[in-house]
Amino acid sequence: MTGAGEGGGEGASSLLPVAVDAMGGDRAPDEIVAGARLAAAELGRPVALVGRPQAIEAVEGGAGGLEVMAASEVIAMDEDPAQGVRRKKDSSLVRAAEAVRDGRASAMVSAGNTGATMASALLRMGRLPGVARPAIATPIPVPGSTPTVLIDAGANAECSPPWLVQFAQMGSAFARERFGLAEPRVGLLSVGEEPTKGNTLVKETHELLTRTPGIRFVGNVEGRSILSDAVDVVVTDGFTGNVALKTLEGSLRFLVNAVLGAFSSSEEAKRAAQVLLPALAPVVDELDPDSTGGAMLLGVDGVCIISHGSSSARAIVNAVRVAHDMVERGLVGALRDAVGNPVGSRR
Amino acid sequence: MTGAGEGGGEGASSLLPVAVDAMGGDRAPDEIVAGARLAAAELGRPVALVGRPQAIEAVEGGAGGLEVMAASEVIAMDEDPAQGVRRKKDSSLVRAAEAVRDGRASAMVSAGNTGATMASALLRMGRLPGVARPAIATPIPVPGSTPTVLIDAGANAECSPPWLVQFAQMGSAFARERFGLAEPRVGLLSVGEEPTKGNTLVKETHELLTRTPGIRFVGNVEGRSILSDAVDVVVTDGFTGNVALKTLEGSLRFLVNAVLGAFSSSEEAKRAAQVLLPALAPVVDELDPDSTGGAMLLGVDGVCIISHGSSSARAIVNAVRVAHDMVERGLVGALRDAVGNPVGSRR
Structure with a gap:
């Protein structure tokens, strides 16, 4: 388990990109891709786009040099979350959560289906030890x-x-x-x-x-x-x-x-x-x-930002900024301590 | 049982005064008494003040010729509702509800303790047959x-x-x-x-x-x-x-x-x-x-208006207007029919 956002090791994870779900949101992929590019330019931090490479390249300006993590499927905004995550293993949401789990991304950001975002994060990153239920902090x-x-x-x-x-x-x-x-x-x-x-x-x-x-x-x-x-x-x-x-x-x-x-x-x-x-x-x-900067799913083993469905490029920039900040500040470690787990139990 | 607002008999009950709790509300008795007088003048309908006669007369302009129903006690805004109603049998709230129950008033209006207003109405007027729980409609x-x-x-x-x-x-x-x-x-x-x-x-x-x-x-x-x-x-x-x-x-x-x-x-x-x-x-x-015109407690056997705690004289005028309207339109009879009681079961 090399989940990003562990209490230690901030130096390493902060160099990892924030994985942005390019396919999620009412204004995806255009505003999302534009926001991801802006975030990388403005913040000087790595950002990766998760989704269909063709759809991303079709956006004006394309990926603009950002890393693209390919995912062939999309969970629709109104799709049943549990079913979507179970059936669409190659969806942008599931792949974004896996990237955090596998230490290829420091955090994930999605403006897509909220229930599916939660389910992806929960199933792929897992709960923090001792946490009964992750919750959305807005x-x-x-x-x-x-x-x-x-x-x-x-x-x-x-x-x-x-x-x-x-x-x-x-x-x-x-x-x-x-x-x-x-x-x-x-x-x-x-x-x-x-x-x-x-x-x-x-x-x-x-x-x-x-x-x-x-x-x-x-x-x-x-x-x-x-x-x-x-x-x-x-x-x-x-x-x-x-x-x-x-x-x-x-x-x-x-x-x-x-x-x-x-x-x-x-x-x-x-x-x-x-x-x-x-x-x-x-x-x-x-x-x-x-x-x-969006809401955050607290209690999973990684930083997961849930942006408003109507997110603009500006919303994505703010979400990426907050995601980076929370990784650097060691939010996940702080949450683990807050729910009363013995320090070092999983480090 | 001659509760006002029965499906029939609107003609009689509309000549009865609306009982206004003179002692209830953050701005009682001044704004409440002023509002009751204004309501009588503007609407040309009878209004009665319920409360301490001395307190009512001490307000600038006094009762202004309105009927005063004497009640020596006051249930405070922050008092425990159930206890207040049980102990203060001569409170303005309890007396106002009794006036409706006994056919001396067509409806009651209070800007006082909301819980005590509900308890007074429920205990003195009683529930409509078949109603499980009265509810506040705002x-x-x-x-x-x-x-x-x-x-x-x-x-x-x-x-x-x-x-x-x-x-x-x-x-x-x-x-x-x-x-x-x-x-x-x-x-x-x-x-x-x-x-x-x-x-x-x-x-x-x-x-x-x-x-x-x-x-x-x-x-x-x-x-x-x-x-x-x-x-x-x-x-x-x-x-x-x-x-x-x-x-x-x-x-x-x-x-x-x-x-x-x-x-x-x-x-x-x-x-x-x-x-x-x-x-x-x-x-x-x-x-x-x-x-x-305030919220209304639905499901009791009479018209009971719950005004905002911060009610001004204008709020009381609107509450009295609505109370009269609801009596004239036979709201209580309509509610009885709505919850599915056989028509005429209590008429």
């Missing part, structure tokens, strides 16, 4: 503050209290490595701040979290705290987390569209908007999912 | 379209599939009576549109809803559909519903504040904002929870 940008890490944002529709405790541990380690927070504040998503509020899962998890060492548990938080600087990590089951994430995205998009509509409602409004855009643009830019 | 304003009814928005943290089916039935009846929709489209809140997506509760409920007569089930919807015209009623358990509601409110407030901040960032920006406000104000007004 950084929610909070303009004027560090992002809030929402975990689990959709990997596990049904969870048990001990799993949520591990999500808290992994989310804390991620917030430390990703955003440099020394002691990230961890909140448990509920319907009121009192420990007695919530469903059975939340009440039992609350009790466990109050006596979990190594994390800074600040109690229950409500949905409105996600987009605030009140908390750094919000822990929840993957069903609630995904509903909250999509509700948040939908609300922001709705209001941004309403504002943009008002800005173009007349010639006079358009002129006025020109004055206001400089003050508004940074907020809108920060809220743009393309700027966050 | 209209989410969708500028440019009819509001989306979110049910359950927080009454039941833990739910079973048959309860959710009843929420769908009650939510449909409510959307029909409240917004005049002939065949409201009902969606089930999940993490993907496919019937196979979601947790066990959602998968089992989906199956039941596909064969529930009398509702127009359109399948699973995601969080982003709440603030859209894709669906009229969104069914979920009270935990997920409350998280979604607060996430939505928090996101909108965050972005509205960011926009307002940009609008006042400089003198030039302030002038530009003056040009844009006429186009933006209607959207912001519609999204204001004070304008929706």
Whole structure:
């Protein structure tokens, strides 16, 4: 086992390329390939494209000198994830995960089928020892503050209290490595701040979290705290987390569209908007999912970034940057330590 | 039992006052009493204030000629709901619910402790026959379209599939009576549109809803559909519903504040904002929870409106208007029919 991102050996793995799934995403392969080339040029780090060589070369500008890892199959965006991964052994997603497993890539990035990305990473890289279930950590940008890490944002529709405790541990380690927070504040998503509020899962998890060492548990938080600087990590089951994430995205998009509509409602409004855009643009830019670098699957033995399905070239650049950073900072080793495995057990 | 809002007898109950809890809400009693007086004046309908007569008279303008139903106790906003209702039998909330039960009021409105409002209504008015659990229906304003009814928005943290089916039935009846929709489209809140997506509760409920007569089930919807015209009623358990509601409110407030901040960032920006406000104000007004008339507890034998804790006088006016409307339209009878009780079983 030579999985990248081990606690030691960062020097070696950081020279390995980040494997980018060229075939995954609503705008694949064009935006993905363009993003991969940009990432290599801007970051000066190796990037490999995984997918059909012909499709990659057919993109304007082609691979542009990047390594191409050939994969003849594609798992479609709406394909059944488990079936897709089982049947399409030569798919770009499966091959990307294998490249990380086999030490030919330091990390993988995909904007494709989320379920299939998770399944590929889980089946090919394997779980970290002691991890019950990998979970998706999604950084929610909070303009004027560090992002809030929402975990689990959709990997596990049904969870048990001990799993949520591990999500808290992994989310804390991620917030430390990703955003440099020394002691990230961890909140448990509920319907009121009192420990007695919530469903059975939340009440039992609350009790466990109050006596979990190594994390800074600040109690229950409500949905409105996600987009605030009140908390750094919000822990929840993957069903609630995904509903909250999509509700948040939908609300922001709705209001941004309403504002943009008002800005173009007349010639006079358009002129006025020109004055206001400089003050508004940074907020809108920060809220743009393309700027966050994507979500991350925590708990597998390697760095796996799950980008938004609608990822642009810019989103891929940010994802590759984050992937490299997380490899260099030894995220996987930090996660292994966070879930309480004896240090050195697999090194 | 002469509970208001029975399928028949609308003529009589519409002459009864709406009982407004004068002591409930962050801005009680001042804004509540002012709102009740305004409602009576603007709507020309009877309104009664429930609470401490001295506190009501101490408000500027006093009761202003409205009937006062004396209640010596107050259940605090953060008080344990069940305990509060059990111990404070002479509280404004309990007395308001009794007034509806005893046929002295047509409906009740409170901006106070939500749990205690539900408990008072449930214990004093009683459940409608056949209703497993009352649920909170919250209209989410969708500028440019009819509001989306979110049910359950927080009454039941833990739910079973048959309860959710009843929420769908009650939510449909409510959307029909409240917004005049002939065949409201009902969606089930999940993490993907496919019937196979979601947790066990959602998968089992989906199956039941596909064969529930009398509702127009359109399948699973995601969080982003709440603030859209894709669906009229969104069914979920009270935990997920409350998280979604607060996430939505928090996101909108965050972005509205960011926009307002940009609008006042400089003198030039302030002038530009003056040009844009006429186009933006209607959207912001519609999204204001004070304008929706409040949430409604469905499944109890009477009309019970749960207003936002921060309700202003304007919110109370809208709540009283909706309460009167729902009494006149026979909402309670419609709900009784919707959950499948034989017509006339209690008339």
